[in-house]
Amino acid sequence: MARRKRQVRLARRVQSATLAVVVVAGIAAGGYALARAFGVGGKPSPASSATVPAPSTSPSILSCGNGATTLAIASQQGAAGTISTVWRVTNQGSTACRSIGYPAIGVHGPTGWTGLQVIHGGYPNINGRPAEVVVPPGGSLYFVSYWSDVTTNLGPCESVDRARVTLPGSASSVEVATSGSICPSLVHVGPVSASPPSG
Known part of the structure; x- marks a missing residue:
């Protein structure tokens, strides 16, 4: 049991x-x-990251002078052997363009084209600091140059019949007919501006 x-x-x-x-x-x-x-x-599962949209940027504005500009002499005057010229560059394109800095100048004479070694500033109305200029379609920008037309001990002057301008940042030039004499060693140029410099 x-x-x-x-x-x-x-x-x-x-x-x-x-x-x-x-x-x-x-x-x-x-x-x-x-x-x-x-x-x-x-x-642990990887955290899902939300896609951050890239900031929208407006299309960049191209430099003036790349095939859609024309050159003209707005005014010219001389005194005591110094020629002052106001140059006008007009945007003939369908979109705005921009420019900042000092243009390059070449002249044509009996021996062909000569690129001028310019001095930046040197006169009261061209001594300002360069500032960007945005030119709308049909608008213009300006710059001023000074040169001597009297031969000195720095070198002889040359007769010219055409001038060629290359804007800063541009790969092409624009030309205009002109006349007179220029001493290539005495050329002063101011920066581009949205309106003709006074003085």
Whole structure:
């Protein structure tokens, strides 16, 4: 009788242990399922980065003088052997153009074209600092030059019949007919401006 009671108690202990194992396994399986369902405990997923739109930029304004400009002498006067010339460059294109700095000048005479080594500034109305000029279609920019037409010990003067101007940043030149004499070693040029310099 005592032996049978021990067998019953042993069977109950085995059943209890088996039940505990089943409960623990069930809890573990349920936790794993919840973790998979809600993304808990797995490898971190990379954060989604929102695409930042690039800042919009307006089309760049091209330099004046690249094939869509014309050159004219707005005015010219001389005194004491010095010729002052106001040059006008007109934008003939359909879009605005820009320019800043000092133009280059060449002249044509009996020996062909001569590029002038100009001096920047040197007279009150051309001593200002260069500033960017934006020229709308049909608009103009200006600059002033001074040169001597009297031969000195710095070199002889030459007769000219045409002038050629290359604006800063431009790969092409514009020409205009002119006349007179110029001493290539005594040429002063001012920066481009939106209106004719006074004085």
